[in-house]
Amino acid sequence: MDALHRHRSLYKGTTPPWKETYRRRCMDRLKNSRSRLLDRYRQMGETCSSGASIIVQEVMGEEWTALQSEDQRLPSLWGSGGMSEMFNVMKEYDELAVLEDIQQELMSHEMSIIEEYERNLQFEQQYISSVVEGMDEMQIICPTCHVNNLNVNSYFIACPCGLYINTKKxxxxxEALRNLLESRMSEHMGDCLYNPIFSVASNTDSSPNLMISCKVCDYLSIVL
Known part of the structure; x- marks a missing residue:
């Protein structure tokens, strides 16, 4: 406890010098852990409580351990209580308010990632529904203009907007086109929250291909 009292006396009444470094590292780790966060969120499903942290405490614990290894004056988080134990140890110290502020900022960012995921998941579900179920007699909405029904036959796929893909042989x-569109949309959604776009591009022999791409994650794939 003497070491903790000495630690307290160093920063009493001032902003801890580790604040910005720790906050930045935690935020970077959370952003880089988006896949882990969304995987955990999907696994939790309906058991995920509203307002509850999913990986924030893990992120804070990991970064505090890294920071503490660089500055032995900081109290260690290792213990049966993890982050909660650390908060109890520091509850009388000025650093507690700093840690709570960082935790709230991280939880807010975590929630924004989840909300964006939910919005895009809803968009994906609605879009796939409109594209692959669409209209009567297996009509499929054009993925490039989102307005017209595609003309799909054994020779070509075409749309009044200008889309034309030679599908002879x-x-x-x-149904095959529906499955291809659904597969590519789901593949992209597994790693990225943003909406992809469809376009037509010529391959090496000048034959047009229907492409799906995303400017945010650099996803690029041939649909057909």
Whole structure:
């Protein structure tokens, strides 16, 4: 406890010198842990409590341990209580308010990631529904203009907006196209929260391909 009292006397009434470094590292780790966060969120499903942290305490614990290894004057978090034990140890110290502020900022950012994921998941579900279920007789909404129904036959796929893909000898049916669109959308959504776009691009032999891409995550794939 003497070491903790000495630690307290160093920063009493001042902003701890580790604050910005720790805050920045925690935020960077949280951003880089988006896949882990969303995987955990999907696994938790309906058991996830509103307002509860998913990986924030893990992130704070990991970064505090890294920071403490660089500055032995900082109290260690290792113990049966983890982050909660650290908060109890520091509850009388000025650093507690700093840690709580950082925790709230991280939880807010964590929630924004989840909310964005939910919005894009809803968009994906609605879009796939409109594209692959669409209209009568397996009509499929054009993925590039989102307005017209595609003309899908054994020779080509076309849309009044200008989309034209030669499908001769490729056995592309409306159902096959539906499955391809759904597969690529789901593949992209597994790693990125943002909405992809569809476009037509020529391959090496000048034949057009339907492409799906995302400017945010650099996802790029050929649909057909």
């Amino acid at each position: 490729r056995n592309i049916t409306p």
